[in-house]
Amino acid sequence: MNKTKALAFSGLFTALAVVCLILADNLLIKSSGFCFMLAAFACGYTAELCGMPFGIGSVAAAFLLGMIVSPFKLHCLTFLGLAVFTLICQYLLQRSRTDKPVSKAAAVVITMLSWNVFLAAAIALYAVFVGNIWELTAGTVFENLPFPILIVLIIIVLEALGPIIYLAYGQFINFINRYVKYRRS
Numbered sequence: 001m002n003k004t005k006a007l008a009f010s011g012l013f014t015a016l017a018v019v020c021l022i023l024a025d026n027l028l029i030k031s032s033g034f035c036f037m038l039a040a041f042a043c044g045y046t047a048e049l050c051g052m053p054f055g056i057g058s059v060a061a062a063f064l065l066g067m068i069v070s071p072f073k074l075h076c077l078t079f080l081g082l083a084v085f086t087l088i089c090q091y092l093l094q095r096s097r098t099d100k101p102v103s104k105a106a107a108v109v110i111t112m113l114s115w116n117v118f119l120a121a122a123i124a125l126y127a128v129f130v131g132n133i134w135e136l137t138a139g140t141v142f143e144n145l146p147f148p149i150l151i152v153l154i155i156i157v158l159e160a161l162g163p164i165i166y167l168a169y170g171q172f173i174n175f176i177n178r179y180v181k182y183r184r185s
Helices: 003-026 029-050 052-069 073-096 104-129 133-137 147-184
Strands: none
Touching (some): 003 029, 029 052, 029 147, 052 073, 104 147
16 A cells, blocks of 8 residues: 555544544443544554554544543543554554464463553553542442452453453454455455
8 A cells, every 4th residue: 555545544544533532522421432442443443454653643643633622631541542552452463464473372461461551551540630439439339339349340340351352353353354355346
């Protein structure tokens, strides 16, 4: 793919990511996570289609544009973490198609390590900018749980999301690639 076409596709998927970030602030809170994931997957697909430098540029541009147009600036940090994790997943997927792929064990270790770094940064940023994690349970069935049990449940759920996101991103790439191949023929 020539650079002009790659830049055009990169701009298209960056615009899609920014639209998803805006939708995340305007839709119900339960849909915002889906919008963040779709925005991160769009930037990851830019790396799949145009190359990793264009994917990194797409993430940076979507983050900066999101910081400008999004009313909730902290949501852009969530997107940035998910997009970086998606780019790591994309790198592992690209390497699996080469002559010297990353071993399955190394891919799992890299994925889980990067997911844990993302989670630690997210929890630290939440504690610094927003406040008490206990406030997240207000009005739910979990508000009466003891704090240590709540923390263990949050950790279990969040740790399970890493591999699920990795698998979902792989399926997203396969689906989009099949659709693009179908449309080209």
